[in-house]
Amino acid sequence: MICVTVEVDSEHSYRGIHLSGHAGLADNPQEGQEAVCAAVSALTLNMANSVEHFTGDRFAADEDESEGMFDFRFMDGISSESRLLMNSLVFGLLNIEEAYGEPYINVRFEEV
Numbered sequence: 001m002i003c004v005t006v007e008v009d010s011e012h013s014y015r016g017i018h019l020s021g022h023a024g025l026a027d028n029p030q031e032g033q034e035a036v037c038a039a040v041s042a043l044t045l046n047m048a049n050s051v052e053h054f055t056g057d058r059f060a061a062d063e064d065e066s067e068g069m070f071d072f073r074f075m076d077g078i079s080s081e082s083r084l085l086m087n088s089l090v091f092g093l094l095n096i097e098e099a100y101g102e103p104y105i106n107v108r109f110e111e112v
Contacts, residue, residue, distance in 0.1 A: 004107040014086040016073030023104040036104040047089040
């Protein structure tokens with residue numbers, strides 16, 4: 001399962017995101033797991049690349065493809081452009097969770 005933790009500050013702005021795991025189980029493949037992995041990866045990497053390309057916001061990012069891990073966190077303030085990109089990412093991930101649910105993806109929120 002892809003476990004997603006969205007970091008939310010006291011002003012209800014998304015400050016970062018942590019993803020770990022893979023959709024489904026390698027020893028018991030499920031229909032749709034490749035689509036879920038591809039969709040989650042595309043949404044997440046597009047958000048990070050867009051923040052880097054279209055904004056001046058500072059962030060830290062780390063990934064480990066073999067572990068299915070991706071961390072992204074804003075270092076300072078967040079521009080309106082980055083806020084929109086993060087809102088769009090979370091909206092997309094929640095839609096995937098609604099459509100596929102377990103054993104594919106679980107999205108939770110954590111106050112930072």
